[in-house]
Amino acid sequence: MSDQLTNDNIMAALSQVRDPEIGRDLVSLGMVKGIDINGTAVDLTVELTTPACPLKAKIESDIVEGLEALGASAVRVDWASNVKRSFGGPAADLIPGVRNTIAVASGKGGVGKTTVAVNLAVSLARDGARVGLLDADITGPNVPLMMGTGGAHVTGSGGRVNPVISHGVKMMSIQYFLTGDAPVIWRGPLIHSAIQQFLRDVEWGELDYLVIDLPPGTGDAALSISQLIPLSGAVIVTTPQEVSLLDARKAIAMFNKVNVRTFGVVENMSGFVCPDCGGEHDIFGSGGGTTIARELGLEVLGRIPIEPGVRSGSDAGVPITSAQHPAADASAAAAAMRELARTVAGRVSVVAAPFAEAATA
Ligand SMILES: Nc1ncnc2c1ncn2[C@@H]1O[C@H](COP(=O)(O)OP(=O)(O)OP(=O)(O)O)[C@@H](O)[C@H]1O
Ligand SMILES: [Mg+2]
Structure with missing residues (x-):
C-alpha cells in the first residue's frame, strides 16, 4: 500500500x-x-x-x-x-425534456444534409446518447426513407403524437402524416405551425440531443426553428464546389443574423477513393470547406468521402453508421461520420458547461 x-x-x-x-x-x-x-x-x-x-x-x-x-x-x-443542457429560460419550454438541439443546414440543396443529419443521430445513439431527429423539411421530407420508416404512420392520442423509432433514434416527419406520395405545397405560416406541432405535441421524452434536418436554403423552416426553440448550434454541410460554398456562406450569415452559433462546416463528398485502383479522386474538388471555414473563422468539423455505400444505405433505409449496415465497420465514410458526431457532441458540451455551472451555483 x-x-x-x-x-x-x-x-x-x-x-x-x-x-x-x-x-x-x-x-x-x-x-x-x-x-x-x-x-x-x-x-x-x-x-x-x-x-x-x-x-x-x-x-x-x-x-x-x-x-x-x-x-x-x-x-x-x-x-x-450525463449530458447537460446547453440552454435555459422560457424559450426551451416547448421542448422541456430536450437538453440540446443541433441544426443541420446548407445553402445549396443536395449536398448531403439529410445524410449527415441521419448519420449524426445514429452515431450519437450508438454511442449511448438519447437522440431525436426532427425532419424540418416539410416540402421534401427524406428522413423517413433514409431511416427505413417510409411506410410508418403516426400514432398517439389526446393531441399527443408518438415519435417513430428506428436505428435507436426517435423521429418525427411530415411524411408520417401523409398518405401516398402527394407533394406537399405549404407556405410559410403553415410550415411554422407544422414545426411548432412537431416540437410541442410530440412525446420526445428525455433527449440528450435533438438533431434537426433543415431544408436547403435560408427559408421559412430555419427561421421558424430559430424563433421557436433555442438552438445549441448549427452544422453547415457543403460540398467542395464553388457554388455550394457560396451558398454555405449565406446559410452561415443567416444563422449569425438570428444569433445562432455555427459549430462549423462539414465537407461532404470530399474525395472518392476508387475501389479498383485505390487512388483518391477529387470529383467535386476538395478543401473548399477548409477555405470558407478559415475565411469565416469557423472550424472544419469533418470531411466525408463519397462512397457508394452511403447512397445505397440511404436508399435502403439503413444508414452507413448503423450497426445493421454490413459495411458500417469497414467504411471510411462511416468512420468519418462517427468522428464528426463525437466532435459535434464535444462542441455541445463546451456550450453547455456554463449553463451546468449556473444551475448548480
Ligand atoms: N458522402 C456521400 N457519398 C455518397 N453519396 C452521398 C454522400 N452524401 C450524400 N450522398 C447521396 O447524395 C444524395 C443527396 O443527399 P441528401 O439527400 O442527404 O442531400 P440534402 O442536402 O439533404 O438534399 P436536399 O437539399 O434535397 O434536402 C443522396 O442520394 C445521398 O445518398
Ligand atoms: Mg435533405
Missing part, C-alpha cells in the same frame, strides 16, 4: 487532469463520481459530459499517469455520462 494513495491525494491529482474540450479540470467540473482504493489498485468513476466523448482516451491516459505517480499499480476507470 502506498501511503500517498489517499482520497485527498487522488482528488488533488485529478484536479490536475483537464477535460481537453472544456479546458477545465475533472474535479472542478464535478466529473469524479467515485473512488475506490484497494491496496495499490484504484477504481474510479468519471462522469463525462457526453457518451460520445471524442477525447476519452486522452482523459484516461492522463488519469492513469497522474495516479501512477502516486504509486497506483492498476487504475480502472468506469465511464458514466
